[in-house]
Amino acid sequence: MKTSKDYLRSSMDRxxxxxxxxxxxxxxNLPLKDVMKKTGLGHGTVYQxxxxxxxxNPELVVQMKKRKDVTPDDYKKLQAEIxxxxxxxxxxxxRADFYEEMVAFGKEVYGIDLKKAGTK
Known part of the structure; x- marks a missing residue:
């Protein structure tokens, strides 16, 4: 006869x-046949x-979908992008430094403030 501990243990196992x-x-993304072999369950039970x-467990499903293992190939791609x-x-x-120097040179040599020249 099963005790309450046995029922709880089997429930947790499920x-x-x-x-x-x-x-x-x-x-x-294992095929259904492989899941059935690994778990020993039937095809209807797997779908159930x-x-x-x-x-x-909708929250856990979302977390599990978001979690993705980083492969060495992913790591290399990220390093290349960096x-x-x-x-x-x-x-x-x-380019920004050159622009600043050009503005300073224009103001110094020609007396034109290029920062204000384009805004009329």
Whole structure:
């Protein structure tokens, strides 16, 4: 005869199993056959667990979808993008410095304030 602890333990096991089924099928995109083999569940039970998990844990589903493991390839892409953005920033800083020098030179040599010249 099962005690209340046994029912609680089996209930917790089902909750963890539902989460694992959801992770395998929705997040890792494993085919249904592979999920069935790994969990030992039937195809109807897998779909029932998916529906139940999504209905009972909408916040957790959103968090699990947002969490994505960063692969080394993703890391390399981010490093390349950072390098590109840094070089663009250097170029824009040089451009801004050149503009400031041009304005100062125009005011010094020609007596024209270029900052005010375009605003009439």
């Amino acid at each position: 909750v963890h199993l539902r989460q694992e089924v959801y992770r395998l099928y929705r997040l890792e 667990y998916l529906r139940t998990f999504e209905a009972e 390098a590109r953005l840094q070089s663009e920033l250097k170029q824009e800083k040089l």
